[in-house]
Amino acid sequence: MDDSSKVDIGFLEEKPSWQLHPKFFPSKVGGKPAWLDKNDIPSNLEACCRKCTDPLTFLCQIYAPFEDRDDAFHRTVFVFICGNKACNKPNCSDNFMVFRCQLPRKNDVYSYEPYNDTVDEAFDMNKWPELCNVCGLNAPSHCAKCKKMFYCCRKHQVNDWHNEHKEICQQILESSENKLNNFIVTQSGKSILFKEWEIIIDQEDEEETSEVDVEKEMDVLHKMMEEKNAGTLGEISEDELDQFVDHHCEDKVYEKFNKRISKHPDQVIRYERGGSPLWITKNVDFDISNIPKCPYCGGERQFEFQIMPQLLNFINVGVEVNSIDWGILAIFTCKQSCNEGLSYKQEYILKQDIRN
Ligand SMILES: [Zn+2]
Ligand SMILES: [Zn+2]
Ligand SMILES: [Zn+2]
Ligand SMILES: [Zn+2]
Incomplete structure (x- = not known):
């Protein structure tokens, strides 16, 4: 980049x-x-x-x-x-x-x-600080038993105890390893x-300039002239034009958004x-x-x-x-x-x- x-x-x-x-x-x-x-x-x-x-x-x-x-x-x-x-x-x-x-x-x-x-x-x-075993945030408190598992908050400690840690706390306590890989998702x-x-x-x-939009806009204008029985665009005021476009082209920005991402939808x-x-x-x-x-x-x-x-x-x-x-x-x-x-x-x- x-x-x-x-x-x-x-x-x-x-x-x-x-x-x-x-x-x-x-x-x-x-x-x-x-x-x-x-x-x-x-x-x-x-x-x-x-x-x-x-x-x-x-x-x-x-x-x-x-x-x-x-x-x-x-x-x-x-x-x-x-x-x-x-x-x-x-x-x-x-x-x-x-x-x-x-x-x-x-x-x-x-x-x-x-x-x-x-x-x-x-x-x-x-040299890294202890990280929460559950979410990976900085973790000041640890399991009182094994003292090797760290948590950012009480909620995550309780979550881990019930999910996993209750089973392995003793095992961890007895193991010689004192620093765990903190980046693995438990x-x-x-x-x-x-x-x-x-x-x-x-x-x-590269963005392509598109003919489709222009055509669509002309369509809208033609429709409007029909509705207004107008012979030329000059007979329609700016305000009327804006209102009409607003009404008939629901959301231009949304349209543009979809068009721009359609080539790579993922x-x-x-x-x-x-x-x-x-x-x-x-x-x-x-x-x-x-x-x-x-x-x-x-x-x-x-x-x-x-x-x-x-x-x-x-x-x-x-x-x-x-x-x-x-x-x-x-x-x-x-x-x-x-x-x-x-x-x-x-x-x-x-x-x-x-x-x-
Ligand atoms: Zn700055
Ligand atoms: Zn956490
Ligand atoms: Zn919230
Ligand atoms: Zn423990």
Whole structure:
């Protein structure tokens, strides 16, 4: 992904969990977050729903470095969602949260050169904080018995105890292993996390200018002239024209949206840093010029990517999928991709639905 004006689109592919480990800098959907920096990993206090305060569930992450910038040689944007139905409101993104994280190529977490693509290559987790065995968030508390299993909150601990941990607590207590692979989705994780997929990024085909739209518009005009018994267009006022078009072309934006994605109907991500979202409906009440500034550096934010409604068709495991919904989710990030503040910086997400 680079700074060109072309749009990149993301598709889903099934991959074994080990290939989605943080050391491979994956773009992915579902499972646990493949954190980038080991410092400041959000806990259930940071990654919590602004409506119900439950810990958020990992939705997806996009690896999108600023390759010409040493301090953002690695860069990932993470998106979280609350799966509670009551928190899902039309055109409201209060049940979402976005974090941006970046690292220079030379850092104390990953090797300078790419890792081998093998299943058993060692990766040192010892300096990492403990992560929740269920959801992968930063986890301050542990099982009182074995002291080796960690949880972000009481709810997830209880969930794990009943699902799995009751059976293996003793076993873990007796084992010599003291650090577990925190990125594998456990049995308990499966009950709350989304199905895990890799996101494959590809460039969208060149947009073709289409004759069809023009024809359709002429049709509408002819129909209107018939209805008005008008000989020429000049006999129809601008207002009448607007009203007629509004009435007869239900939602031009929706039409455009469908047309644009029809070539790649399975796309789940559209990535266009510095571009603009492909809106799903004309009911755009959002003022893009009003996107809040970056709270860390005070600079402008820009559009970076959007999540498409198609994603909902792929993630129906764990969280009841009809409890969440969106038209599009548009993510806006600090234009400078600044380095101020914590490792995981909150960015802005906007949700547009078809219904109001
Ligand atoms: Zn909630
Ligand atoms: Zn958790
Ligand atoms: Zn235990
Ligand atoms: Zn900033």
